[in-house]
Structure formats: structure tokens, C-alpha cells
Amino acid sequence: MNKNNIAIVGLSWGDEGKGKFVDYLAQKADIVVRFQGGNNAGHTVVVDDQKYKFHIMPSGALLEKEVVIANGLVVDPGVLLEEIEKIKEIGKTLNLKLSSTAHVILPFHKILDGLEEQAKGKYAAGTTKRGIGPAYADKAARWGIRIYDLVNPDLLKEKLTRLYEIKKKIICAFDPNWCDNIDEIYNEYREYGDRLRQYVVDTASYLNMQLDLGKKIIFEGAQATLLGIDHGFYPYGTSSNANALGISPGTGVPPRKIGTIIGVVKAYTSRVGQGFFPTELHDNIADQIREQGHEFGTTTGRPRRIGWLDLFNIKYSIMINGIENIVISLLDALENVDPLKICVGYELEGTKLSSWPIQPEIVEKCKPIYKDFKGWKSRSAKEWSEIARKGYDALPDEMKSYIQAIKEELNVEIAMISIGPNRSDTIVLKDDLL
Numbered sequence: 049m050n051k052n053n054i055a056i057v058g059l060s061w062g063d064e065g066k067g068k069f070v071d072y073l074a075q076k077a078d079i080v081v082r083f084q085g086g087n088n089a090g091h092t093v094v095v096d097d098q099k100y101k102f103h104i105m106p107s108g109a110l111l112e113k114e115v116v117i118a119n120g121l122v123v124d125p126g127v128l129l130e131e132i133e134k135i136k137e138i139g140k141t142l143n144l145k146l147s148s149t150a151h152v153i154l155p156f157h158k159i160l161d162g163l164e165e166q167a168k169g170k171y172a173a174g175t176t177k178r179g180i181g182p183a184y185a186d187k188a189a190r191w192g193i194r195i196y197d198l199v200n201p202d203l204l205k206e207k208l209t210r211l212y213e214i215k216k217k218i219i220c221a222f223d224p225n226w227c228d229n230i231d232e233i234y235n236e237y238r239e240y241g242d243r244l245r246q247y248v249v250d251t252a253s254y255l256n257m258q259l260d261l262g263k264k265i266i267f268e269g270a271q272a273t274l275l276g277i278d279h280g281f282y283p284y285g286t287s288s289n290a291n292a293l294g295i296s297p298g299t300g301v302p303p304r305k306i307g308t309i310i311g312v313v314k315a316y317t318s319r320v321g322q323g324f325f326p327t328e329l330h331d332n333i334a335d336q337i338r339e340q341g342h343e344f345g346t347t348t349g350r351p352r353r354i355g356w357l358d359l360f361n362i363k364y365s366i367m368i369n370g371i372e373n374i375v376i377s378l379l380d381a382l383e384n385v386d387p388l389k390i391c392v393g394y395e396l397e398g399t400k401l402s403s404w405p406i407q408p409e410i411v412e413k414c415k416p417i418y419k420d421f422k423g424w425k426s427r428s429a430k431e432w433s434e435i436a437r438k439g440y441d442a443l444p445d446e447m448k449s450y451i452q453a454i455k456e457e458l459n460v461e462i463a464m465i466s467i468g469p470n471r472s473d474t475i476v477l478k479d480d481l482l
């Protein structure tokens with residue numbers, strides 16, 4: 049096992065607490081790298097009750113670690129510049145590298161994101177409207193604008209003008225009154241390029257060089273495996289490989305150098321956006337968990353849909369990522385819910401399925417099979433913090449049984465447990481990960 053590097057990936061529908069664990073592990077790392085997605089991500093880190101939100105900036109920026117936005121991302125330069133300013137405002141030194149081959153989100157991508165969603169009807173994913181899908185579509189069609197173009201005004205002008213002309217035709221087919229000014233877009237983006245130029249490098253060469261020097265790297269996943277473009281719940285997901293398989297194409301780091309892959313499991317399931325969700329709850333238990341877990345989107349503020357933990361689809365994610373170690377978050381948020389249920393399989397027309405059926409059309413027809421667990425009583429945030437300080441043995445017995453059941457069902461090791469949003473509300477069970 050390569051103990052120098054760790055990848056943190058979500059195993060469900062996002063918002064599992066990746067930011068929190070990346071921040072925790074970053075204490076021992078040198079570099080934190082985002083490898084896919086864009087500012088559709090919302091990663092929250094809490095230190096001494098102070099909340100920090102990251103959308104495009106890797107979470108390691110809070111610890112003043114070197115942070116890398118690698119080639120696999122789609123970057124909204126205005127949002128990135130805002131996050132750069134925020135880091136500086138809180139008095140942190142920023143050490144950022146931005147890939148010259150990452151793609152740029154342009155104003156018309158955001159407009160198309162909204163228009164395409166409307167046209168998709170029941171197949172709409174309920175996107176974050178950040179222009180993620182249309183920017184990745186242009187990348188795949190090979191007329192996307194890359195960071196190198198953004199920081200070279202002549203290239204930007206030529207490529208932007210060409211792309212704008214075709215996008216204008218498409219947008220006007222939906223909305224004949226749409227009109228945007230290419231000169232304004234160009235001037236705005238040229239200025240972004242001027243401000244970002246200082247951070248731009250070939251991050252693939254840079255990261256491989258740092259790996260050869262023995263630097264410790266954390267690969268910070270965004271979104272999650274079930275939202276992934278190739279192995280997720282298509283079309284109700286995002287446009288990148290939001291799993292460990294996305295690391296190599298998204299960074300230029302070869303698979304054998306990646307190291308340990310850690311999957312993040314939330315103690316229940318949450319979902320923003322559309323798409324059937326077999327273990328979804330629609331009653332006051334959902335409201336209670338939503339309140340206790342503060343389940344309102346970091347990016348869009350939307351109330352997150354809530355359901356029981358689904359270990360059947362997580363098993364699929366474990367397979368895709370090759371996971372041997374998981375971390376479990378938000379166990380405290382299940383307090384005072386009794387009984388608790390965990391989904392351990394699906395039944396389709398009277399037959400128990402052997403693996404998660406990746407097709408939405410099949411999943412919709414499935415009935416979850418549950419096991420019941422005894423819940424634990426509620427405690428104050430201060431009491432949870434105190435328990436975290438004391439360690440695993442101090443956890444309520446019912447919570448230990450719940451954790452044990454997850455471990456056995458998934459056949460994995462549990463590396464860490466989180467029972468509160470603060471960095472310190474973390475119990476480490478395996479401290480030799482990095």
C-alpha cells in the first residue's frame with residue numbers, strides 16, 4: 049500500500065462529508081488536489097465552530113497546504129477568483145496551482161444548463177445550474193476553451209468568438225430574444241485570465257514530480273460515485289467521473305501511484321436534485337434528520353432529500369472504487385431516531401437481486417429490504433465533542449452496533465468516524481493511512 053497518498057471519494061449521492069475528512073487528513077499531507085467537477089461541489093469544513101465553504105478551491109487551502117486544481121475540472125474563473133480572495137481575507141497564505149488544460153465555464157454554459165434542463169423534462173437531473181454539463185460537453189466535442197486559452201488573449205478571442213457564434217444559434221433556438229455581448233464576455237474573461245495567469249502550470253508534470261520527491265498528496269473527490277457519468281445513476285448525475293477512476297485522467301497521475309482510496313459513507317442517505325431514490329423518507333423522520341444534520345445544500349441552499357442508509361448501492365460504489373477502507377460521517381445526526389433502518393438489498397418482482405441494478409428504470413421498480421437497528425438518544429453538540437475526544441469506546445452501544453453492521457455488510461475496514469461537524473469531532477481508528 050502506498051502510504052503517501054490518499055483519495056477521498058463519496059460513495060452515494062454527494063455531501064457525505066468529503067470536505068471534513070479531506071481537511072482532517074490534510075493535516076498530515078503536503079498537497080490537496082481536486083481532479084473532477086467544478087463549482088457544483090460544496091465542501092464544508094468546520095474548525096472551532098467557524099464554517100468554511102469550498103466550491104472549487106481544494107479544502108486543504110484552509111490549512112495553507114499546497115492546493116492544485118487539476119486538468120479534469122471545469123473552472124468558472126469568476127468563482128475561483130472569489131474563493132482566492134476569501135482565503136486571503138481570512139488571513140491564509142494561498143499556494144495554488146491551476147492546470148493549463150482544465151476547461152473554462154463560460155456564461156453561455158450556465159444559460160444552456162438551465163435551458164437543457166427544461167427540455168429534458170422527467171430526465172432532468174435538477175442540476176446546480178453552474179454550467180457544468182455544457183462545459184464538459186464542449187470539452188468532449190473538442191471546442192472547449194482551456195485555461196491556457198484564457199490566459200492568452202489572442203487565443204481566447206479567436207476561440208471564444210467561434211464558440212459564441214454557434215452557442216448563440218443554439219440558445220436562440222430555445223429563446224429567440226437571447227442576446228449577449230461577445231465583447232463584454234471577452235473583456236470580462238480576459239481580465240480573469242490576467243488575474244489567474246500567475247497560478248497556471250502543467251499540473252500533470254508538477255504532480256508527478258512532487259510524487260517522485262515523496263510528497264504526500266490527497267485527491268479530493270467531488271460529487272460522488274452514484275452521480276458519476278460512466279458508473280452512476282445516468283442521467284440523474286453529473287458530467288464527470290466522480291469516483292477514484294477519475295483520478296488518473298483528471299490529474300495525469302498514473303493509477304499505480306494513487307495510493308489508498310477511502311470511501312465516505314454518511315450514516316443515512318441524502319440527495320439533492322432529481323432521480324428516484326429507493327430509501328427516501330417523506331415523513332417527519334426525514335424532517336428530523338434534515339434538521340439534525342443541517343441538510344441544506346452548500347451550493348444552492350436546497351433542502352436535501354433524506355432517506356435510510358442504502359448499503360446495497362454503496363456496495364456497488366465499493367466495487368467501482370476498489371474500496372477497502374471507509375469513513376462514516378454524521379452519526380450524531382441520527383440521534384433520537386428509533387428504530388433505525390439500513391437497506392441491505394433490493395427485491396424486484398419477488399426476487400432478491402444479487403447486485404445493484406444501475407438502470408434507473410429498473411431501480412424504480414425495486415423495493416428495499418431493510419434491517420432494523422436500535423437508535424441512540426440525543427446529546428448536545430458539546431457532549432458529542434466530548435465523546436469524540438474520549439474515542440471509540442465512549443460511543444453509545446447502539447451506535448457501535450450500527451457501525452459494526454455497516455462494516456460487516458460492506459466487508460471493509462473503518463478508518464475514521466465523525467460525530468460532529470468540527471475538525472475535532474473525529475475518531476480515528478486507523479492512524480497509519482498517511
Ligand code: GDP
Nearest residue numbers: 063064065066067090091092378466467468469
Ligand atoms: P461534502 O460535499 O461531501 O464535502 O459534504 P457537505 O459539506 O456538502 O455536507 C456535509 C455537511 O455535514 C456539512 O455541513 C458538514 O459540516 C457536516 N458534517 C460533516 N460531518 C459531520 C458529522 O459527523 N456530524 C455533523 N453533525 N455534521 C457533519
Ligand code: IMO
Nearest residue numbers: 062063089090173175176270271285286320321
Ligand atoms: P458535493 O461535492 C450533491 C447533483 C445535482 C444534480 C446532478 C447534476 O458537494 O458532494 P450538475 O450541476 O453537476 O450538472 O448537477 O448532480 N450534484 C450534487 N449533489 N453534492 C454535490 O457535490 C453535487 N454536485 C452535483 O444536484 O442532481
Ligand code: MG
Nearest residue numbers: 063090091346
Ligand atoms: Mg457538498
